Amino acid sequence: MILKKLWEKAVLFFKDIQIVNRENATDIIEFEVEELENIFALLLFGSFIGMPSPPVYISFELLPVMENEVNLMFERVNLSYDALARLTNVLGEP
Amino acid sequence: MKILFFVGKGGVGKSTLSALYAVKLARRGKKVFLNSIDPAHNLHDIFCINLSSTPREIIPGLAAVETDLNIWVKKYLKETERELKSVYKYQEAFNLHKYFKTLKYAPGIEEYAVFLALEDTVKESKTEDIDFLIFDTPPTALTLKFFALPSVSLIWLKELKIFRQTILDKKEIITKIKSGTRGGLIEKDPVLKRIDTLIARYEEFFSVLKAPHISSVFVVLNPFKLSRSESLLIQQELTNLGINIPYVILNKYTGDDEFMHSLKKEFKDSIIGIMETQNGEIEGVETLDSLELPVGIEQL
Numbered sequence: 001m002i003l004k005k006l007w008e009k010a011v012l013f014f015k016d017i018q019i020v021n022r023e024n025a026t027d028i029i030e031f032e033v034e035e036l037e038n039i040f041a042l043l044l045f046g047s048f049i050g051m052p053s054p055p056v057y058i059s060f061e062l063l064p065v066m067e068n069e070v071n072l073m074f075e076r077v078n079l080s081y082d083a084l085a086r087l088t089n090v091l092g093e094p
Numbered sequence: 095m096k097i098l099f100f101v102g103k104g105g106v107g108k109s110t111l112s113a114l115y116a117v118k119l120a121r122r123g124k125k126v127f128l129n130s131i132d133p134a135h136n137l138h139d140i141f142c143i144n145l146s147s148t149p150r151e152i153i154p155g156l157a158a159v160e161t162d163l164n165i166w167v168k169k170y171l172k173e174t175e176r177e178l179k180s181v182y183k184y185q186e187a188f189n190l191h192k193y194f195k196t197l198k199y200a201p202g203i204e205e206y207a208v209f210l211a212l213e214d215t216v217k218e219s220k221t222e223d224i225d226f227l228i229f230d231t232p233p234t235a236l237t238l239k240f241f242a243l244p245s246v247s248l249i250w251l252k253e254l255k256i257f258r259q260t261i262l263d264k265k266e267i268i269t270k271i272k273s274g275t276r277g278g279l280i281e282k283d284p285v286l287k288r289i290d291t292l293i294a295r296y297e298e299f300f301s302v303l304k305a306p307h308i309s310s311v312f313v314v315l316n317p318f319k320l321s322r323s324e325s326l327l328i329q330q331e332l333t334n335l336g337i338n339i340p341y342v343i344l345n346k347y348t349g350d351d352e353f354m355h356s357l358k359k360e361f362k363d364s365i366i367g368i369m370e371t372q373n374g375e376i377e378g379v380e381t382l383d384s385l386e387l388p389v390g391i392e393q394l
């Protein structure tokens with residue numbers, strides 16, 4: 001009986017850990033995705049802020065379907081987000 | 095349909111020869127459309143009539159236009175600005191109007207206008223059953239940029255596609271972990287869709303340029319050092335792009351055998367035609383009718 005309870009507790013414990021880990025893992029990927037999306041937008045529309053870019057006409061062909069990324073990009077520029085702080089947040093303290 | 099491009103250094107005789115081929119092919123019963131995309135048009139001088147962006151019949155079977163690239167730039171910028179304004183209504187940080195005012199001078203826009211004009215002409219000519227579509231091209235630098243445009247664009251688009259796919263793959267993983275189901279993001283993504291559409295568009299155009307049974311480049315040169323070195327530059331650039339040069343025309347030939355000899359070596363894979371210097375101005379249909387096509391390239 002005691003053994004069974006212990007076993008159940010152990011299972012629960014590991015489940016919790018799994019959930020925690022899983023959430024942590026998605027956080028990391030989410031962060032990465034957001035970064036990648038930002039880079040993708042910057043890659044295309046960097047000419048607005050003086051970065052080397054693909055030919056303008058390619059950027060313009062894609063601009064109409066990239067509302068989210070472009071808004072994200074401007075948000076970044078406007079709030080000048082502290083990217084490093086967010087990174088340590090996501091990764092947790094060492 | 096066959097597409098002929100007459101390229102070469104300024105003043106070597108691109109316009110004259112494209113007009114000559116146009117007239118001769120029309121006289122042989124072909125349906126010919128002659129299009130000058132050189133911003134400094136001179137087809138009207140050769141035919142001694144007014145030409146514009148609206149096709150005008152010169153002789154039965156031959157219509158000609160002088161394309162106004164500025165109109166294409168304006169039209170393109172206007173349409174793009176309108177589309178973007180409707181998407182980015184609320185994005186005030188995005189100073190679109192100011193950006194568009196200077197955009198017509200941005201690198202790439204000029205050759206993009208050439209591309210749009212050509213894409214349109216090719217499409218139109220196909221529906222009108224044209225046998226020969228002949229282009230009198232702008233100065234070499236712009237012409238080469240135009241020829242490179244599809245492949246440069248494809249390099250960028252393919253990189254962007256890989257990048258976009260990476261993002262979507264990761265998003266898909268997040269969705270799967272969180273909800274346990276597939277999100278189908280890759281199939282639905284509008285950006286990826288548009289990248290694919292663009293890739294298809296440039297690939298189609300590029301394949302037309304590269305197809306030897308459709309497109310033929312005529313490099314025109316004179317027996318002088320400068321026009322020869324520019325022709326070699328054209329050869330090098332086009333070879334790099336995978337576009338070959340089936341014809342070279344040595345125009346204003348005066349019997350310089352040595353020049354001819356080295357030209358044959360330099361353009362081993364091309365048919366070399368010879369056009370002698372004519373007496374008097376070459377203008378008017380009558381004069382063109384009286385001339386023969388360059389020796390060696392009478393049949394296409």
Ligand SMILES: Nc1ncnc2c1ncn2[C@@H]1O[C@H](COP(=O)(O)OP(=O)(O)OP(=O)(O)O)[C@@H](O)[C@H]1O
Pocket residue numbers: 102103104105106107108109110111132134136345346347369370371372373375376
């Ligand atoms: N075979 C020839 N014999 C005599 N004159 C010629 C010959 N070919 C061309 N010309 C003359 O050379 C001049 C330049 O020719 P043309 O305008 O066709 O060159 P182009 O390459 O189109 O020049 P541009 O780069 O300025 O458009 C014209 O006056 C034309 O009449």
Ligand SMILES: [Mg+2]
Pocket residue numbers: 108109110132135136230
């Ligand atoms: Mg000309």
